[in-house]
Amino acid sequence: MTQERTLILVKPDAMQRALAGEVISRYERRGLKIVGMKLMRIDRETAERHYGEHREKSFFPGLVTYITSSPVIAAVLEGPNAIDAVRATNGATNPIEATPGSLRADFGLEKGRNLVHASDSAESAVREVALFFDEKELVAWPRDADAWIFE
Numbered sequence: 404m405t406q407e408r409t410l411i412l413v414k415p416d417a418m419q420r421a422l423a424g425e426v427i428s429r430y431e432r433r434g435l436k437i438v439g440m441k442l443m444r445i446d447r448e449t450a451e452r453h454y455g456e457h458r459e460k461s462f463f464p465g466l467v468t469y470i471t472s473s474p475v476i477a478a479v480l481e482g483p484n485a486i487d488a489v490r491a492t493n494g495a496t497n498p499i500e501a502t503p504g505s506l507r508a509d510f511g512l513e514k515g516r517n518l519v520h521a522s523d524s525a526e527s528a529v530r531e532v533a534l535f536f537d538e539k540e541l542v543a544w545p546r547d548a549d550a551w552i553f554e
């Protein structure tokens with residue numbers, strides 16, 4: 404069982420539709436632990452670095468405008484295979500192609516308004532967690548914390 408950490412963002416469309424609690428609750432009830440969380444307005448420079456791999460894409464300017472358009476929740480989630488688990492909970496980038504029951508299928512219709520972000524690999528997770536959090540903002544849970552959730 405590989406313990407991993409992954410970065411998620413509750414994007415502006417989910418925040419504006421008051422879906423933050425619903426989104427976070429999906430991760431919690433899968434058993435993922437929140438080890439960092441903040442409400443923030445992403446500045447343009449951070450947005451451009453976060454989405455740097457898409458810099459040449461036609462949707463990049465709109466993506467940066469969107470992600471900086473209102474407050475978001477950034478969080479670090481931890482658990483067994485957390486990176487793939489969260490990507491599956493989110494669903495495919497295009498909500499129309501997302502697995503029914505995933506967040507993007509349940510709440511979205513458009514690629515450009517797909518509610519959530521999650522790191523896509525171990526390398527991205529390390530880079531993205533460091534972009535949004537200082538190490539001292541990440542908290543350690545007690546070793547027996549699972550017993551509280553599952554008793």
Ligand code: IDP
Pocket residue numbers: 457462466495496514515516517519520521523
């Ligand atoms: P991901 O969020 O599922 O990892 P990526 O391909 O990394 O998807 O794209 C990053 C984000 O860019 C998407 O979540 C979505 O918000 C936006 N995006 C991707 N493709 C398009 C597009 O064709 N039109 C508009 N926005 C897009």
Ligand code: MG
Pocket residue numbers: 523
């Ligand atoms: Mg991506």
